[in-house]
Amino acid sequence: MTDVWAFENIENTERDLHYGPGGFFPIKLGDSLCLPESGPRYRVLAKLGYGSYSTVWLARRISDLAVQSPPTGSFATVAIKSLRASQSATGREVALLQRLRASDGSDPATIQLLESFTVESPNGVHQMLVMEPVVPLPLVMGYFRPYTKNIVRQLLEGLQFIHGHGIVHGDLYPSNVGVAIGGLDGLSEQDIWSQGGPPTIVPLVPTDRTRDPASYPPYLTTSLDMVELLKDALPSFFRCQPGIRILDLGCGRFADEIPVPKSHINDRFAAPEVIVSRFAKQPGGVLWDWRSDIWSLACTIYEIVSERTLFTTLSKMELPLKISAVCGGAPPEWASYFPNIAEKFREHDSKSADALWAEKAAEMQIQQSVEDTRRLVSLLRCMLRIEPDERPSTAELLRNTYFDENVSFSHP
Ligand SMILES: Nc1ncnc2c1ncn2[C@@H]1O[C@H](COP(=O)(O)OP(=O)(O)OP(=O)(O)O)[C@@H](O)[C@H]1O
Secondary structure: OOOOEOOOOOOOOOOHHHOOOOOOOOOOOOOEEEEOOOEEEEEEEEEEEEOOOEEEEEEEEOOOOOOOOOEOEOOOEEEEEEEOHHHHHHOOHHHHHHHOOOOOOOOOOEOOEEEEEEEEEOOEEEEEEEEOOEEEHHHHHHHHHHHHHHHHHHHHHHHHHHHHOOEEOOOOOHHHEEEEOOOHHHOOHHHHHHHHOOOOEEEOOEOOOOOOHHHOOOEEEOOOOHHHHHHHHOHHHHHOOOOEEEOOOOOOEEOOOOOOOOOOOOHHHOOHHHHHHHHOOOOOOOOOOHHHHHHHHHHHHHHHHHOOOOOOOOOOOHHHHHHHHHHOOOOOOHHHHOHHHHHHHOOOOHHHHHHHHHHHHHHHOOOOOHHHHHHHHHHHHHHOOOOHHHOOOHHHHHOOHHHOOOOOOOOO
């Protein structure tokens, strides 16, 4: 935004535009994040990522105070998700994560909130969510192919944990799945900086001289290359079974919430009931619930295992047709929702879907044995039912024959 800032934004950084009222909390490397009642608590070491609603930072605890009742052990090196002020005021993420705390000492495949606090900036009041650091699964899946079945099982168990706590995730897709990183506490700050390499930064200089310098950081920074850091400093990470964590409850909801909030999930992972309400402007809004998560998880698993997308970003016409092809036909009412393509739905039946999945299975077999692939395809097809009531629960899915012990666990 050269009309507002002196320098162009760089790729892979949050939008400089979002440092303003209601926007991001200005953070720079080396900052201390302070809890209102107990003073400095975390030192910011590196950026981990950013999204539409937050920036996420690697930080280390600097006070001697133990994190209050940490659910899964005490981490000195943490990820801090700093929410936009507007999101902090209206979002449910903290409340959802609080309900998801594993109080029984178990280690669920769902990200755990270690603590949360608020900080103020000229942009507003921001929630800070302190969590275990992870690396996004898509970045490291290549190293964990032998554990494919175990990863699928953990994903279903993680979602079972979420649903069992009366929560709908609402935004399941591969980047919202992470792998827990043990061992960062054993590295010095210097190790993290030198092994992770220096970030690229771009100075933030507003062209408007009246702008409050406390409302934006002095520079934007790229994220730490966690994979490189792990390769150099913690190579054992790649040799162990991955601990899966489902992340980002930012678009989630309580199952009993009325009215049901708007769904924000990307079309590629959105269940047919969401697609119909979006594209066909079905009156009365859409009831997206745990069954919609089952659909999204199937798309996520397919993408993680095959490294291909099941539904690419498609037009209003193409996506319903693709769903009909994958599921072996569309329900009769779709003819009235999508009159321009009603004829084409007739081309799809269970036979054409079998043929399509046979092709997909051939692509997926590169990673698994033939029998594993056959069973995984059958599991995914159970999850990908257009009628929400036909989608099994996570508990039912975990009893699927794909998880039977006698089927090979790894590569052929
Ligand atoms: N616990 C964590 N450890 C390491 N990195 C994380 C962690 N949580 C989030 N990230 C990184 O920060 C990015 C943004 O996080 P997240 O998706 O939760 O934010 P968001 O603002 O809700 O984004 P979105 O626009 O996807 O809804 C993620 O893509 C991920 O790379």
